[in-house]
Amino acid sequence: MLIGGIAVITRKNPVHSALALIITLLAQASLYLMLYAPFVAGVQIILYAGGIMVLFLFVIMLVSIDRSIRERQFNSQWIVGIIAATALGGLFIAVYAKGSSIFPQHVLPAVENDNTQKIATMLYGQYMFAFEIASLLLLVAIIGAVVMAKKRI
Amino acid sequence: MHEILQYISSYLTSDKTPGVAGNMFWAFVYIMLVFLGLSVAVIAMNWLERKILAHMQVRLGPMRVGPHGLLQPIADAIKLLLKEDIMPAEADGFVFWMAPLIVVLAAFTVFVVVPFGPTHAITDMNIGILFMLGVSSLSVLGIVMAGWASNSHYPLIGALRSSAQMVSYEVAMGLAVVSAILMTSLNSEGTGTLSMIGIVQAQMAQGEWFIFKFFPLGLVAFFIFAVAMVAETNRAPFDLAEAESELTAGFHTEYSGFRWSLFFLAEYSAMIAVSSIAVTLWLGGWLRPFPNWLSGSPSDQIFSFFPGVTFLFFAAICFFNTVRMPKHPLFRIQTIGLAGFGVVLGLIGLVMFYPPVSVRVQDIFWFSAKVAGFMYLYIWYRGTFPRYRFDQLMQMGWKVLLPMGLGVLILTAGVALLQEKIWHL
Amino acid sequence: MLHITTLHYLVLGAALFLLGVIGVLTRRNVVIVLMSIELILNAVNLNLVAFSRMWGGLHGQVFAIFVITDAAAEAAVGLGILIAFFRNKETVNIDEVNLLKW
Numbered sequence: 001m002l003i004g005g006i007a008v009i010t011r012k013n014p015v016h017s018a019l020a021l022i023i024t025l026l027a028q029a030s031l032y033l034m035l036y037a038p039f040v041a042g043v044q045i046i047l048y049a050g051g052i053m054v055l056f057l058f059v060i061m062l063v064s065i066d067r068s069i070r071e072r073q074f075n076s077q078w079i080v081g082i083i084a085a086t087a088l089g090g091l092f093i094a095v096y097a098k099g100s101s102i103f104p105q106h107v108l109p110a111v112e113n114d115n116t117q118k119i120a121t122m123l124y125g126q127y128m129f130a131f132e133i134a135s136l137l138l139l140v141a142i143i144g145a146v147v148m149a150k151k152r153i
Numbered sequence: 154m155h156e157i158l159q160y161i162s163s164y165l166t167s168d169k170t171p172g173v174a175g176n177m178f179w180a181f182v183y184i185m186l187v188f189l190g191l192s193v194a195v196i197a198m199n200w201l202e203r204k205i206l207a208h209m210q211v212r213l214g215p216m217r218v219g220p221h222g223l224l225q226p227i228a229d230a231i232k233l234l235l236k237e238d239i240m241p242a243e244a245d246g247f248v249f250w251m252a253p254l255i256v257v258l259a260a261f262t263v264f265v266v267v268p269f270g271p272t273h274a275i276t277d278m279n280i281g282i283l284f285m286l287g288v289s290s291l292s293v294l295g296i297v298m299a300g301w302a303s304n305s306h307y308p309l310i311g312a313l314r315s316s317a318q319m320v321s322y323e324v325a326m327g328l329a330v331v332s333a334i335l336m337t338s339l340n341s342e343g344t345g346t347l348s349m350i351g352i353v354q355a356q357m358a359q360g361e362w363f364i365f366k367f368f369p370l371g372l373v374a375f376f377i378f379a380v381a382m383v384a385e386t387n388r389a390p391f392d393l394a395e396a397e398s399e400l401t402a403g404f405h406t407e408y409s410g411f412r413w414s415l416f417f418l419a420e421y422s423a424m425i426a427v428s429s430i431a432v433t434l435w436l437g438g439w440l441r442p443f444p445n446w447l448s449g450s451p452s453d454q455i456f457s458f459f460p461g462v463t464f465l466f467f468a469a470i471c472f473f474n475t476v477r478m479p480k481h482p483l484f485r486i487q488t489i490g491l492a493g494f495g496v497v498l499g500l501i502g503l504v505m506f507y508p509p510v511s512v513r514v515q516d517i518f519w520f521s522a523k524v525a526g527f528m529y530l531y532i533w534y535r536g537t538f539p540r541y542r543f544d545q546l547m548q549m550g551w552k553v554l555l556p557m558g559l560g561v562l563i564l565t566a567g568v569a570l571l572q573e574k575i576w577h578l
Numbered sequence: 579m580l581h582i583t584t585l586h587y588l589v590l591g592a593a594l595f596l597l598g599v600i601g602v603l604t605r606r607n608v609v610i611v612l613m614s615i616e617l618i619l620n621a622v623n624l625n626l627v628a629f630s631r632m633w634g635g636l637h638g639q640v641f642a643i644f645v646i647t648d649a650a651a652e653a654a655v656g657l658g659i660l661i662a663f664f665r666n667k668e669t670v671n672i673d674e675v676n677l678l679k680w
Contacts (some may be wrong), residue, residue, distance in 0.1 A: 005617055009601035014609045015248060015301060021613050022294060026596075028620055032623060035587070035631045040623075040646075041638050042283035047646050049669075050290030052616065052653050054320060057297045059657045060609055061313070061663050081603030092592040100585055109618050111638030113279055115636075117344045122640050134647050141651030 001027035014060045018053060025049045039116045164465045183275045187264050188232060195421040199226040202532050209536040220491035221474065231484045236410035241303060251300035251414040256295035258486055260419040262288050263426040268349045270516030273425075282350035285430055286323070289385070292423060299416075314543055315387055315394030321550035322384040322391075328558030329378035332565045333434040336363050336371070339569055353438030362437040367568045374561045375435040377554055379530075382427040384550065386420060388537035391546055428527035429520070436523050439516035457511050460518040464502030471495030587628035592622035606671050608663075612656050619649045 004024030011017045025048045032041035123131055200215075200222065207214030215222030266281040268274040278284055293316045295351070300312020337355040338345030346352065356362055364375045378514055384391040406490055432438060441456045473493045477489045505518075594617055601614025622643045630638025 001590070002593060002597070005597040008613055008617060009605060009610070011610075014613075015298075017613055018612050019248065019251070019298070021616065024617065025620065028624060031590075031624065032627055034582075035627050035678055037627050037630070037639050037642075038278065038280045039283070040627055040642050042280040043646055044623075045287035046283065047650055048288060048616075048620075050287055050293065050323075052319075052650050054297060054316060055294050055653060055657060056609065056613065057294070057301070058313070058316075059660060061297075061301060061309070062661065063609065078604040081600065084603060085596060085600045089596050090521055092596065096589055096592065098637065110619055114344070115279055115639075116347050117675075118636050119643070120641060122636055123643070125678055127640055127644075130644060134644055138647065138651050139607070141654050145654040145658035148655070149661045 001031070015057070017062060018056050021048055021056075022053050025053070037115065039119050180275055183273075184265075187267075187275060188261070191261070191264065191422055191425065193450055195418055196226040196230070198421050198424075198528060199229065201528070202535075205529070205532045206536050209533070218479070220487040220494070223490075223494065228443070230414070233414040238410045238412065240465035241305065248298050252295050252302055253301035253419070254295075255298065255411045256292045256419040257415050257422075259288050259292040259295060260422040260426065263424075266349050267426070267429045268353060268433060268438055269520050271350060271354070273439075273517060274350060277348050277350045280347050282334065282347050282352070282430070285349075285426065286327060286330065289423060289426060290319075290323055292419065293323075295419075309457045311394045318391060318394065318543075318546055318550070319385055319387070321341055321547060322381040322555060324552070324557050325377055325550060325554035326381040326518065328386060328555070328562055329374045329381065330430070330434060332370070332374045332558070332562045333363050333378075335562070335565050335569060336366050339572065349433050349438075353433055353440065355378065356437050357440055357444055362435065362440075364435040367565060370561055370565050370568065371435065374565070375431070377558050377561065378435070381550075381554060382431060383531065383534060384546070385427060388424065389535035390421075390540050392535075393540060393543050410524060424528065424531055425524060428524045428531075432520065432523040439520040441515065441519050457515060458509060458516050459507070460503045463500050463518075463522070464505060468495045468499035468502060471498060583630050584632045588625060591621045591624040591628065594624065594672075596639070608660050608671075612653065614658070616649060616653065619645060 001024055003072040004020045004027060005019035008017050008024065011020060026046060029044045029049070032038075061108060203225065204214040204222065215225040218225045218228050240246070263285050265275045266278050266284055268277070296312050296319070297316045300308045300310075300315075303309070334345055334347060334352070336345075336359075337352050340355065340358060346355065359366070362371075364371045382391075387394055437444075441459075443452070471491055475488055475492045475495060478484055478491065505514055598617035598621060601617065602611050606612055607613065623645050624680045626638040626642045626645070628638075630636060630642075
């Protein structure tokens with residue numbers, strides 16, 4: 001997964017980057033399976049790898065990239081970017097080194113057969129409002145994307 | 154040594170699939186069996202398609218290669234393997250190489266959860282149907298990559314059209330699938346299931362196949378899925394993306410030889426995969442006709458003769474055609490070959506009458522028979538319907554199938570709720 | 579045999595997050611910046627699901643599903659903006675998004 005992530009940010013060709021992202025997403029789905037979250041893994045494969053990445057590939061093909069492959073690939077503020085990222089990385093390392101004792105030593109194994117049912121009960125019960133708002137958000141995003149990409153409004 | 158044998162044979166007495174039972178050896182055996190069965194099925198599909206299309210068009214189809222063209226697929230396979238592997242000069246090498254791989258992987262991984270029987274699946278995931286839909290949507294990626302990597306107009310347009318079509322009809326497929334899943338939750342606990350084996354068991358528990366449930370809602374949902382699945386696999390009448398007269402074979406124009414045969418393999422496997430989704434969700438999976446109504450010993454006995462009788466019927470057709478072969482010395486080899494094939498089929502049929510075998514083979518036989526019916530429907534559509542134009546295709550996907558799917562979903566949910574409230578007062 | 583604890587998942591999530599941040603801050607191609615944003619969101623999802631496993635409840639997984647939905651919506655809108663921008667400027671270079679520069 002890390003190799004995929006590194007490949008995403010370092011490839012010159014955006015199509016190769018997109019492929020690396022697909023590999024990362026599929027690896028993430030298998031990590032979800034290891035964490036006993038099969039429904040999230042399934043949703044990740046369908047939505048992310050099968051939907052969003054197709055969208056990305058479409059747009060990459062629409063936007064002509066022949067010029068951009070030959071250009072420089074790192075932008076003009078890359079030094080500041082690397083410094084900021086190093087600072088963030090240092091922060092992460094500090095936090096995780098200090099607090100590594102509060103996490104339990106084993107991931108609790110539990111094979112549940114009704115993960116989907118429990119998630120559904122929660123989605124439609126406790127998080128019903130968030131569910132409806134998410135559908136509204138998707139509607140707004142659809143309208144926004146259509147308006148943005150139209151030639152004449 | 155003894156415990157290895159115990160490990161291997163412990164599966165035979167369990168009532169779970171090898172994946173759920175954690176038995177690696179049997180999971181591997183099942184994977185090999187499914188792979189083998191799939192290869193045989195694709196080869197048979199190739200021959201059947203050419204013969205059936207030909208007979209629908211009042212001609213004979215391949216007759217030369219083997220008796221009645223039976224060895225034609227093998228000749229095709231040898232030709233494809235020996236062809237030169239061309240790669241366009243400006244093409245993106247890595248992507249060009251990966252694209253057929255991704256499509257084939259997506260098409261074959263789907264079969265991990267296909268249930269051939271209550272314990273005859275490689276594994277029974279909790280999210281079976283979700284996994285199948287998700288992995289079959291990964292093949293869209295492979296097609297887009299194939300079109301892009303070929304670096305020429307026709308494949309690019311073909312790939313974009315094909316992937317747009319597949320993505321659109323995935324939505325309609327998903328809605329139809331959801332309304333079928335809704336019907337699994339009409340049991341006493343009120344919880345449904347996404348696992349493929351659970352869906353068939355729900356159909357058995359509720360006593361009717363979901364295609365007949367809440368008539369006509371199950372039928373409409375099945376119809377939506379049947380149309381969407383033909384569009385999803387880029388088959389006629391939705392095969393604009395790979396039609397020869399339109400786009401010179403679309404996204405796999407630049408592929409030749411072995412890589413093209415990978416696409417071809419993936420297409421037929423995807424057809425079988427979505428047909429098995431349709432069979433599992435609506436047509437009762439591995440259940441024989443009338444499992445509840447006509448249950449009990451005499452009906453079980455009669456229905457258990459079906460596999461053997463089917464194979465004997467095919468053997469009889471072979472012998473009949475052997476007798477009708479031209480009596481010319483040049484045809485001697487073909488006549489002997491056909492007779493031999495008939496003998497093999499007859500032997501398989503006789504083996505299926507033997508009780509221990511017939512008990513195990515029942516579920517697999519009924520499942521395969523239903524999927525074979527769907528394959529025949531695919532070939533029938535190809536021979537009968539004219540091709541859809543691309544805008545008509547997209548219009549139908551979004552403006553006709555999607556509202557129908559939503560309507561069926563809402564109505565199914567409403568009727569299910571009413572049934573709960575009124576019948577279980 | 580190394581037990582895979584929650585900490586391992588969190589460190590992996592942090593590493594992915596870092597990679598995504600580096601991608602957003604240093605790449606020139608807008609599409610790759612958007613893909614790095616997706617990497618960041620995935621790292622957050624991994625954290626959520628890992629914590630949901632640690633605490634045993636399913637709230638983290640439900641939240642992760644909502645995050646995936648949001649990521650889809652935002653990717654669509656982002657790509658729409660990209661297409662609109664590309665139509666005007668004919669380039670996918672972030673350095674040339676400088677209409678407001680004084």
